[in-house]
Amino acid sequence: MQLMRKIFTLPRIIYFVISILTISLLFTNLITGPIEISGIDFIGETSFIKGLTFQKTEVGGLSGITYDTKNELYYAISDDRGQKANARLYTLKIDLSKGSLKNGGVVPVGVTTLLNENNQTFSPGKIDTEGIALTNKATVFISSEGDAGRLINPFIKEFLLSSGKEITTLPIPKKFLPDNNGQQGIRNNLAFESLTITPDQKHLFTATENALIQDGLAAKPKIGTPCRILQYNLLTNQPEKEFLYQTEPVTPFLNITGKFASGLPDLLALDNQGHFLSLERSFTGLGFAIFLFQVSLEGADDIRNIDSLLAVESKKIKPVQKKLLLDLRTLDVLLDNIEGLTLGSKLPDGQQALILVSDNNFNSLQRTQILAFKLKIETPLIRLLRRFFPNFKR
Template sequence: MQFIKKIFVFPRIIYFFIPIIIITFLFIILHTNAVEISSIEFIGEATLPKGLIFQKTEVGGLSGITYNVKNNLYYAVSDDRGQKANARFYTLKIDLSKGSLQKDGIIPVSVPTLLNENSQTFSPSESDTEGIALTNKATVFISSEGDAVKLINPFIKEFSLSSGREIATLPIPNKFLPDKTSQQGIRNNLAFESLTITPDKKHLFTATENALIQDGAAAKPNIGSPCRILQYNLLNNQPEKEFLYQTEPVAPFLNLIGKFASGLPDLLALDNQGHFLSLERSFTGLGFAVSLFQVSLEGADDIHTIDSLLAVDAKNIKPVQKKLLLDLRKLDVLLDNIEGLTLGPKLPNEQQSLILISDNNFNSLQRTQILAFQIKIENTLIRFLRRLLPNFNN
């Protein structure tokens, strides 16, 4: 009889723990808030007029973009090295109110000039501003590629939105700095193109567009390049981790002029757990190849203590995980030199918008092109329910 009672007591214990297990599981899922993009849809293209002059500056070289949800404005940084005007970024309005981007949907609003810590404009060639990311303090971080040939170091600086004045400078690890021997550091024009900040504003990420000199070769036809993602802690403004990002090999197409370039021009943090969108762009000889990837740092090795990948067995290093989201060559769009991306506002159907922007290099044969997409972002709980219940989306 006692044995029978024990049999009936055992299930009651299970029933007691099942709710605890479920609640704990849901708490972990909701707490991590990790996200993934499950779909992407093209919703329009717009271009700015060639040679557009706005507030006495030529609009062009727009290499990075970020979005301010509070005032529905975008900030796009120009990579003009002081040849056309002083270092600057542009404030833009991009109209997605109808759920798509119309051909005339881009309006320039203002042109803040960037000032150094002494409230002076940057000297010509002193900066090559490429990436931009918004903080929650009415400031933006902006990255510069520097100039490896002239031994001008890259930088990541914080600027006031209201005055354009420099507020802070992040330290750059020595391995990224060019030296007189040309044996280490960034390659010219292949440095800190990308810049992004996590939603909780605690971490900033940038990446080299191609390999550091001591890490491997620059991208070539049918050969990718090992880039480094650099992570900063914005609580103390210090670099803390680095990760290996391998760009995809790209085949040239009718490359009669013999020019080829390929790399990682931008990253976009999707959550606080190391999930990103990455943008890879290549000039293939006849037009551009542009791809979007979903990226995860999960399981990737921290390589910040490794000064040279060529000095170790890089095969033992776990790179970041990548999954192709979209090859933009499949769109019915003539692609230009796409270099920047940012999340925009929620669309009228409550789906998330994504904006891509091109750098026209102030070239009369190129365009400042803006592409808009609708993306569906799912957190861990939604993905779990969708996989558990096949008809959940219905």
């Protein structure tokens, strides 16, 4: 009883401090907790003119894009393997000041040549840069698919924006690396297309575009493919987790050419709790099928210790959760080869912009297409307010 009396006779300041800490923790969770996309609206498109050049380089092959909030600039990586010019990224300005994207609303304002650790340009054919993600240190991480057929490993490297020089290389787990027998690792041109960093800058994610050889089949008509999401800890620069991502089966339409390709070209981290947007892109023989999904890692199994999905009962593995956000075929837009996505600037009404970009493959029959959307994002705080005030509007 004496102990209880002492507890209840503690100075009031202690109770006050405890109350403040409790309220602060609750408020922090409401502000930084997981978010949900409650809606998406298309707000315009534009395309570059055919054969656009900037600073003596052909602008094209834009496979990934990221946004610099501080400087209101976008950085887009070209997947040119050194055939048109040295490996490079472009700095873009995108005008959404009127709440929509108009024709001519995207212009290149800079180009940065990528340099290796020896301050030299990358040799042609040795690099296939596909994904890009901005840090808060004026650097970008860039992923390369490598070349499985020539046993050139994929990579994830960090580059200075000021000079384009490589400063960090992340280790790639052995299971992702191609071997001499063609029995393991990435498939050619189906590797690390995606790259994203969480808002708190603590984790980086990439994913294979299709299954590793030892994990299952590449995507085929009416058959999806098991991709691996790879999570890095950016405090240690080490890989720490892997997750199964299953792409959707897609049915070709009037596939006269017989060509088909489908996979996961990009991911976008929405928060620090494992919620993403994912982009699935398919060439169906007659145009492209593009899907946007909301993705959650909640409840998904960590498969980093499984070297081959074919060697285990993969049906018992819990994949990431997916929810279809938008089938872009429902838009009144002729879609091109969309491969990259990023959150963009805040729109005049305070909502968040989403930008998608296409890789024209330096093909005269294709376009560098930029699509803009308005996301309706709900944080835990907004959802709580709606619960108590049904008519609440942002």
